Amino acid sequence: MYAFVKKKRDVGADIAMVDTPEIEKEEVLVKVKAASICGTDVEVWNWNQWAQSRVKNLPLILGHELAGEIVEVGAEVTTLQEGDMVSAETHIVDGTCYQCRTDRMHICQNMEILGVDRDGVFAEYVKLPERNAWKNHPDLDPAIASLQEPLGNAVQSVLPKDHIEDVAGKNIAVLGCGPIGLMTIAVLKTIGAAKIFATAGGRNKVRMELAKKVGADMVLNAREEGQNLVKIVRQATDGKGVDVALEMSGAASAVRQAFNMLTPGG
Numbered sequence: 001m002y003a004f005v006k007k008k009r010d011v012g013a014d015i016a017m018v019d020t021p022e023i024e025k026e027e028v029l030v031k032v033k034a035a036s037i038c039g040t041d042v043e044v045w046n047w048n049q050w051a052q053s054r055v056k057n058l059p060l061i062l063g064h065e066l067a068g069e070i071v072e073v074g075a076e077v078t079t080l081q082e083g084d085m086v087s088a089e090t091h092i093v094d095g096t097c098y099q100c101r102t103d104r105m106h107i108c109q110n111m112e113i114l115g116v117d118r119d120g121v122f123a124e125y126v127k128l129p130e131r132n133a134w135k136n137h138p139d140l141d142p143a144i145a146s147l148q149e150p151l152g153n154a155v156q157s158v159l160p161k162d163h164i165e166d167v168a169g170k171n172i173a174v175l176g177c178g179p180i181g182l183m184t185i186a187v188l189k190t191i192g193a194a195k196i197f198a199t200a201g202g203r204n205k206v207r208m209e210l211a212k213k214v215g216a217d218m219v220l221n222a223r224e225e226g227q228n229l230v231k232i233v234r235q236a237t238d239g240k241g242v243d244v245a246l247e248m249s250g251a252a253s254a255v256r257q258a259f260n261m262l263t264p265g266g
Contacts, residue, residue: 003061003123011047013062021119021127028080028133029072030088034142035121036065038150039178044116055116063122064090064114067136067145077130085140086133087148088121090114095131147183154183157246158191166244168192173233173242173261174216175199176249177207182214184246189215197233197242197261199225199254222254230260242266 005016023029041062044051070084080086093100093108100108114120136145157180158167172193174184177200188196198216200208201223211219218236220229234241241263247254 001124003119004063006044006055006058006060006062009047009052009058011045013045016059018061018123020125023072023074023127025074025076027074027127027129028070028077028086030066030068030086030126030128030133031071032066032068032121032124032126033085034067034146035063036143036146036150037063038065040064041115041122057117060115061119061121061123061126062115063120064088064116065146065149066121066126067140067142067148068121068126070133071125074130080130080133080135084133085136085138085142085145086128087136087145088114088126088128089132089134089152090149092118092129092132150179151183151187153180154187157248158184158187164191169194170243171195171197171237171240172244172246173197173199173258174211175222175245175247175254175258176251177201177204177211177219178248181246181248182207182210184248185211185216186214195236197236199229199257201249222257229257233261237263 001018001020002015003018004013006013044055044062067087070080070082070086073080073082090113092112093105094110097109112118134148167188168191170193172188174181177198185196185198195217196215198211198219199222208219220232222229242261243263243266245258245262247258
């Protein structure tokens with residue numbers, strides 16, 4: 001099969017012919033219909049400092065966000081069948097370590113990530129553990145379904161344990177308008193947040209425009225407003241501050257701003 005492969009510890013990757021994966025008894029083989037590009041893929045392509053320290057084994061097929069059709073199932077697979085359309089949870093856990101056994105699989109001690117620790121999805125086929133394949137409605141466009149994994153990050157951030165009451169009708173700040181931040185804004189709008197305040201670094205005007213388009217009531221340029229961000233948000237909430245702040249950028253300054261935007265008890 002053809003795949004997009006990182007072969008050397010340098011910038012770039014190559015389209016190459018590789019063997020089609022052979023599945024184990026608890027795995028499924030997925031024919032990839034669509035894949036989306038994450039910032040992680042760009043980092044591995046650029047072979048930046050993070051990638052150099054994180055990626056251990058080459059050659060490596062890149063990519064981790066996909067939608068596809070199951071074309072083969074292992075002997076012990078019970079919940080999926082050939083022809084099912086699926087997306088994927090990209091973090092593969094061992095299911096046996098202490099964290100997994102105590103219902104904390106998201107911090108599995110031996111976690112592997114598709115396209116980082118093991119071959120990913122920028123290929124004609126990829127193999128997945130049964131529990132990592134999410135069944136989609138057959139009418140869902142694969143291009144949309146391939147975004148299930150990053151969208152899931154937004155949904156889980158906004159709705160821990162499906163507590164809609166934590167955000168519905170509330171004033172909310174979203175700090176950071178990267179892909180997850182933008183999806184977070186859309187989720188908040190869908191479930192009925194009162195006012196949504198978004199902040200962005202300002203270098204990417206397209207993202208600021210998208211933030212407004214998907215539901216932000218006010219989009220602030222963090223680069224231009226600087227220290228005034230908190231003041232502007234508080235003024236727009238009659239001095240109270242927001243009920244919920246979601247920091248989606250990873251910037252230390254944004255973490256501090258998020259706390260300062262919150263109303264007491266928020």
